[in-house]
Amino acid sequence: MTISIAHLGPPGTYAEQAAVFYVNWLAENTGIAATLCPYPSIAQSLQAVAAGHTQLAVVPVENSIEGSVTMTMDTLWQLENLQIQLALVMPIAHALISCATGVDNIKTVYSHPQALAQCQGWLEQFLPNVQLIPANSTTEALQRLEQELTTAAIASTRAAQLYNLPILASNINDYPENCTRFWVVSKVGAEAIKQTSSVHATHTSLAFSLPANVPGALVKLLQVFAQREINLSRIESRPTKRSLGEYLFFIDIEADAREARVQSALAELNIYTEVLKILGAYNVLSIGAMQ
Amino acid sequence: MTISIAHLGPPGTYAEQAAVFYVNWLAENTGIAATLCPYPSIAQSLQAVAAGHTQLAVVPVENSIEGSVTMTMDTLWQLENLQIQLALVMPIAHALISCATGVDNIKTVYSHPQALAQCQGWLEQFLPNVQLIPANSTTEALQRLEQELTTAAIASTRAAQLYNLPILASNINDYPENCTRFWVVSKVGAEAIKQTSSVHATHTSLAFSLPANVPGALVKLLQVFAQREINLSRIESRPTKRSLGEYLFFIDIEADAREARVQSALAELNIYTEVLKILGAYNVLSIGAMQ
Known part of the structure; x- marks a missing residue:
């Protein structure tokens, strides 16, 4: 299969x-x-x-x-x-990829906005006068190079190898971690x-909206987890897109959705939320450093 | 002056x-x-x-x-x-700006990624096959048009007027609000x-980092406000950039930093936070619909 x-x-x-x-x-x-x-x-x-x-x-x-x-x-x-x-x-790990003979010749750098932001300090130090142009992906940035000698792209070492393009500088991200x-x-x-989901999951992700802008509503929801000693590893707000100041929340908890304490927390959450989505219970795999 | x-x-x-x-x-x-x-x-x-x-x-x-x-x-x-x-x-309110004679001739649309995202549905419906290219600002997108007949930009009506470019479609954002x-x-x-800051501010913005990934730390902080009936109008997490899973928090409260209950909340917050920044106490001005 x-x-x-x-x-x-x-x-x-x-x-x-x-x-x-x-x-x-x-x-x-x-x-x-x-x-x-x-x-x-x-x-x-x-x-x-x-x-x-x-x-x-x-x-x-x-x-x-x-x-x-x-x-x-x-x-x-x-x-x-x-x-x-x-x-x-x-x-x-980001690399500066270009057919230019040296960084001094580069006038334009293309990359995905996230990658440009992650190399902001390096770019300010070594290429202070270049024009930074966003692309839809790091690979699309590479495709814009077209053998030009004054442009560069930020992408992975692996991408440079795939497209047979020279690397001018490696590990140019501002934060090594x-x-x-x-x-x-x-x-x-x-x-x-089904074979890939294991018996016990270490994380569960949820998303919810609140019925109205009730003062203290979010605190009440977070207490549902705190009372059961369920740790939150992440909370993220996103606009509902209905009006400015109305939010959805995405929460990751360090527990399996199938545990009894989580089931009881979710039952209580159902009362306070407008829409509650269980996005999944899952484990985390770390990928070793790859070039 | x-x-x-x-x-x-x-x-x-x-x-x-x-x-x-x-x-x-x-x-x-x-x-x-x-x-x-x-x-x-x-x-x-x-x-x-x-x-x-x-x-x-x-x-x-x-x-x-x-x-x-x-x-x-x-x-x-x-x-x-x-x-x-x-x-x-x-x-x-976004407009589609182009020298093309009609939308059927458009092959490429430039804009700031936020503007492209805000018109996603409209673009999928009326221009399903065009290439979307991000730009550093909506105005930069306009400048890329260069009188070409197959490209368009998403920007404001006002920008089209400033640069004397024709508008093909108005109010193309997916959500009117x-x-x-x-x-x-x-x-x-x-x-x-100093003259612009009024006596009483309706909002105060704070940012803080937490000393370590203490379970329930965020709940404790939000309770500081809930106990004093100070409503939060926004909470936003951002990575500390030190390691994955470590966050800063930005909070807007509906109160003036100079009120006694806020002063007492801030004093308590100082105990639980690693770094606490008061970003300002201010009022909100609504700008009427402008084209």
Whole structure:
């Protein structure tokens, strides 16, 4: 049996790198073979799973420097039938890729806005006068180089190798502890990858909206977890898109949704929330440093 | 006396539109004349104030659809001596601007990623096959048009008028209730604009980091406000950039930092936080619908 996995393309993006790791892990641990399907946006990779075009998607959730990937959160909230199967944490090392003979000749640097932001300090120090131009992905940035001698792109070493382009500088991210967390997402109750979800999950992700702007509503919700000694590892607010000042909340807890204390917390949460979504109970896999 | 105000440029951005409104408001209410100084990034507009090159900056904080402007939050955390003077809430109406004779001829659409995201549904419906290319600002997107007949940009009606470019479609944002909140920022204790801060402020903004990943730490902090019946209007987490899973928090409360109950809450907050920053106590001005 072969399953298909959607990710932000084209090949060479960090999302593809995480997906490649997962394909190997899947083959080793479950014997399932998988093929990769690149999509032009994160939203489209998740929509591909929801529509049944692929069995899974690997999507970035947050980066340790630039924070939440809002497109992922918003699309998971909008789509009805998706479920997180696994989290992957991958170290990110950016490289400056160019056909220029030296950094002094570079006038323009292309990359994904997250990557440009993660290398802001390095760029200010070594390329203070260049024009920074955002691209839809780090790979798309590479494709804009077109052998020009005054442009550069920020992408992974692996992408430079894939497209046979020279690396001018490695590890140019401002913070060495740069990691991105990805989620492996399937349809709810998907048969094909049941083997990958383990008996006990270390994390559960939830999303909820509140019935109105009730003072103290959020505190009450957080107390539901605190009273049961369930630790929150992350809280993230997103606009409801209805009006300024109305928010959704995304919460990760360090417990399995199937535990009795979590079940009881969720039952209480149901009373205070307008819409409550259990996005999934899952484990976290760390991906070793890859170039 | 004339003061200078930094904003994301070039002229025609929504930040400039908010700054123009503020300049008029300032003249009418305080008699102070102000000139605008466009900067290539939000970070540079805030740095201009911190370095004393301008007296004020007008920077976007959050949009009702796309959420927090992370560059603003991160830069306010990093810089030491800045203070919020006022909040401005401005309705946002995007237009499709192009020299093409009709939408059918358009192959490429440029805009700021936030604007592209805010018109996602409209673009999928009317321009499903175009290439979407991010730009550093909505105005920069306009400048890429260069009279080409197959490209379009998403920007404000006002920007189209400034650059004398034709509008193909108006009000193309997916959600009509699209607003952006801006902050007017000065140096702490700046003399020049003291007249603009009123006696009683309706909002206070704080930012803090926590000493370690203590379970329940955030709940304890939120209780400090709940116990004193101080309502939170917003909570936002940002990565500390030290390691994945460590966060800073930005909180807006509906009270004046100078009130006794807030002073007592802040004193208690000081015990639980690692770093606590009072970003400012201020009022909110609504900008009427502008084209």
